[in-house]
Amino acid sequence: MPFLAIETSSEHLSFAINTPSGIVSREWLVGQKQSEVTLPYLQAFLNECGLTMRDIEGIAYPSGPGSFTGLRIGCGITQGLAFARNIPVVGISTLLSIAEASGAIRVVSCLDARMNQVYFSAFEKHNGQWTTLIDALVCNPEDVPMPDGDGYTGVGNGFSVYQAALDARLGAKIDIVRSELFPHAAQLLTLALPTFAAGQGRPADEAELVYLRDKVALKTHERVQK
Structure with missing residues (x-):
């Protein structure tokens, strides 16, 4: 079908x-x-x-x-x-959609929300099923919540638009950034x-x-x- x-x-x-x-x-x-x-x-x-x-x-x-x-x-x-x-x-x-596009298991999704803010969420995949670690929210890039643990892939254009602020906030948590994903x-x-x-x-x-x-x-x- x-x-x-x-x-x-x-x-x-x-x-x-x-x-x-x-x-x-x-x-x-x-x-x-x-x-x-x-x-x-x-x-x-x-x-x-x-x-x-x-x-x-x-x-x-x-x-x-x-x-x-x-x-x-x-x-x-x-x-x-x-x-x-x-x-x-x-x-x-949309935040889960770009997480799926990454092919990663632990993902931080971040989209430009304009007005100097971002749409933000975090996910983890277990046995092919996504679990939401941080519920979707809108906030200033310097105020995004810190996900537990590390080894995340950062996805979405928020990571290019607000690169400095997000790197300062999440740099220790993220191994790879794929800001080209939409x-x-x-x-x-x-x-x-x-x-x-x-x-x-x-x-x-x-x-x-x-x-x-x-x-x-x-x-x-x-x-x-x-």
């Missing part, structure tokens, strides 16, 4: 679909043009895969944190497509597939976005009110 992932949380737009031979994905650098290009690029991607939305059994989307506009676009498109097909959705943390649909789908397989996807109207500055997860009716 093919499932689709739509990743719009950054200036990189990407899609992914699982096939019998593995996950197929495509990615474009679109800047702030997600609202203009996401649907036509998605149609082109589906055509390339020889599929239509009638073939898709569920949709994964980035639940945040990230660009408010990008997240809303991704969630809105996901909801519209899922409503039309009456298929489930799964939201995946949220991608391939990892988003990889993380969502077990939830789909377990029948634990959610109805489209229950899709949530996590806005850490608001410290809440907003559902559809709450986003309309804001």
Whole structure:
């Protein structure tokens, strides 16, 4: 059964679909043009895969944190497509997505949150399953929490934007920094597939976005009110 992932949380737009031979994905650098290009690029991607939305059994989307506009676009498109097909959705943390992309076991994820702040979390993988060591938060780079132990891989553009502050704070904890990693649909789908397989996807109207500055997860009716 093919499932689709739509990743719009950054200036990189990407899609992914699982096939019998593995996950197929495509990615474009679109800047702030997600609202203009996401649907036509998605149609082109589906055509390339020889599929239509009638073939898709569920949709994964980035639940945040990230660009408010990008997240809303991704969630809105996901909801519209899922409503039309009456298929489930799964939201995946962008911070966990880049942890998955690293291939590491102990990861500190850090994304630029603008306003001289970062989105931050820490994870560890055991037997193929991720455990959250530090819950996602937004803070100044010099104030990020210290994870227990050492041997971490640092991932995300926060490590390039705030290199000096994060190195001073976390340098003794981190062995490798991969600031080039960004949220991608391939990892988003990889993380969502077990939830789909377990029948634990959610109805489209229950899709949530996590806005850490608001410290809440907003559902559809709450986003309309804001």
